[in-house]
Amino acid sequence: MNLFGRIKSELNKITMLRSLRFRLGLILMLVGLFCCLIMRFGIMQSYFNRALEVRTLDVQNQIKILADHLITYDYLQDQRSEVVNAELNMLSNLYDGRVLIINNSFNVIKDTYNVSQGKTIISEEVIRCFKGESITNYDDNNNYIEMTVPITMTVDEEQRVVGVILTSVSADSIVNNQEILDRQAVLIAIVILIIVFGIAVAVPREIMKPFDKVTSAINEVKAGFTSDKIVAEDYTELEHIADAFNQLMARMKVLDDSRQEFVSNVSHELKTPLTSVKVLADSLNTQEDVPVELYKEFMSDIVNEIDRENKIINDLLSLVKLDKTASELNIESVDINKLMESIFKRLMPLAKEQGIDLIFESQRQVVAEVDEVKLSLAITNLIENGIKYNREEGWVKVTLDADHQFFTFEVADSGLGIDEESQKHIFERFYRVDKSHSREIGGTGLGLAITRSTILMHRGSIKVSSVPEEGTVFTVKVPLSYIQ
Numbered sequence: 001m002n003l004f005g006r007i008k009s010e011l012n013k014i015t016m017l018r019s020l021r022f023r024l025g026l027i028l029m030l031v032g033l034f035c036c037l038i039m040r041f042g043i044m045q046s047y048f049n050r051a052l053e054v055r056t057l058d059v060q061n062q063i064k065i066l067a068d069h070l071i072t073y074d075y076l077q078d079q080r081s082e083v084v085n086a087e088l089n090m091l092s093n094l095y096d097g098r099v100l101i102i103n104n105s106f107n108v109i110k111d112t113y114n115v116s117q118g119k120t121i122i123s124e125e126v127i128r129c130f131k132g133e134s135i136t137n138y139d140d141n142n143n144y145i146e147m148t149v150p151i152t153m154t155v156d157e158e159q160r161v162v163g164v165i166l167t168s169v170s171a172d173s174i175v176n177n178q179e180i181l182d183r184q185a186v187l188i189a190i191v192i193l194i195i196v197f198g199i200a201v202a203v204p205r206e207i208m209k210p211f212d213k214v215t216s217a218i219n220e221v222k223a224g225f226t227s228d229k230i231v232a233e234d235y236t237e238l239e240h241i242a243d244a245f246n247q248l249m250a251r252m253k254v255l256d257d258s259r260q261e262f263v264s265n266v267s268h269e270l271k272t273p274l275t276s277v278k279v280l281a282d283s284l285n286t287q288e289d290v291p292v293e294l295y296k297e298f299m300s301d302i303v304n305e306i307d308r309e310n311k312i313i314n315d316l317l318s319l320v321k322l323d324k325t326a327s328e329l330n331i332e333s334v335d336i337n338k339l340m341e342s343i344f345k346r347l348m349p350l351a352k353e354q355g356i357d358l359i360f361e362s363q364r365q366v367v368a369e370v371d372e373v374k375l376s377l378a379i380t381n382l383i384e385n386g387i388k389y390n391r392e393e394g395w396v397k398v399t400l401d402a403d404h405q406f407f408t409f410e411v412a413d414s415g416l417g418i419d420e421e422s423q424k425h426i427f428e429r430f431y432r433v434d435k436s437h438s439r440e441i442g443g444t445g446l447g448l449a450i451t452r453s454t455i456l457m458h459r460g461s462i463k464v465s466s467v468p469e470e471g472t473v474f475t476v477k478v479p480l481s482y483i484q
């Protein structure tokens, strides 16, 4: 992690810094501060520039008028003109400045400060000014606006520069005004900052109130005080959170209901054989001189019931194991044709006993990455069901096919079929279309649930289609390569 990342993670550890309320407040404060700084520096600076500009324009106009009068009163030759001298005094008094008039020999013929009169000034500005250029500078160390303006007259219809007016005008009054405004701006900024601080504390608190309401509503649901639904109407975002929470709660309720139903089903299924065992044993106990035949018959019934109990427990255990060890598939490359053949070999005696014809048809050789033991159990369940829920002299036909991605097998039978409503439920635990018939033939109602779990763990799918009294087809599709 770089330095920035480390600082960020350290800051994140401070709970307050992670609070949305704090962050909102901070953002408001920063925005307020930013506005104050813009006002303080931006507006003040532009006021100063504008005032300087206005003052410069004013003085420039006055000097242009003066330049005309200098020519009119021939002041460059004779400096006794009272009109011009009065105008010069007025100018230097009005703008608290100094005016120098330089003739075309670079001699100062008039200095309102009476210091440089008679001296020669050959500065760069003066030379440029003699070439016709007007120059304005602001000396920010001494707060002076300096202007050099040419005095021109028309000689032979040609404008000629015959002298230069050099002026420096004080900008002190502008600076003073700026300082006064600046103090007022600082005061206003402080007031604004205090108001912004108040807003930064109060507004986030108000904004966050609905979040606190939702948190306490969730806590109440958690503690079980209220219904398992929360209502949040203040913000759309909160409505989305509340909707998601309510959906989660609804889903958990479904899961909880199905868990409870499963537990009650399990207890019921486990109790049934035990009740039979107890009834059989009780009746043997209470009868005197029980004939050996009856004794034997009852004992064999008891053994059957114990076997049944055992089968239910085993099926339950494999189901729980499938649920728990979803990631623990023992995947290897398996020859599916060979696997089918070995299952057929095992089930042949059962099929013969029921007078059922077992047929296997393979379109091609299939090798796939599967858990051999678990898949074999799933296929066996399907074929066993085909045999169990069949009519006399019926058939069960398994066909195997594959494309480049999946292998598919169908287990079709000529049996009892399953009505449409029951087709929706047959993969549920303990669901049996005809409970008594299923129990008679040793069913637990768990076989298809186990089969479905196994196929889903292989990232496959299982579908059923059936016509009552005609037969049932289970279609299973499994990827050839296992997808993690």
Ligand code: ADP
Residues within 6 Å of the ligand: 381, 385, 386, 389, 413, 415, 416, 417, 418, 426, 431, 432, 433, 434, 438, 442, 443, 444, 445, 446, 447, 448, 449, 472
């Ligand atoms: P069971 O142990 O009762 O056979 P399953 O989970 O294997 O439990 O099957 C659930 C129910 O689906 C069965 O009780 C049966 O009613 C019905 N069923 C399953 N396979 C078939 C089939 N091939 N033909 C008709 N009904 C079937």
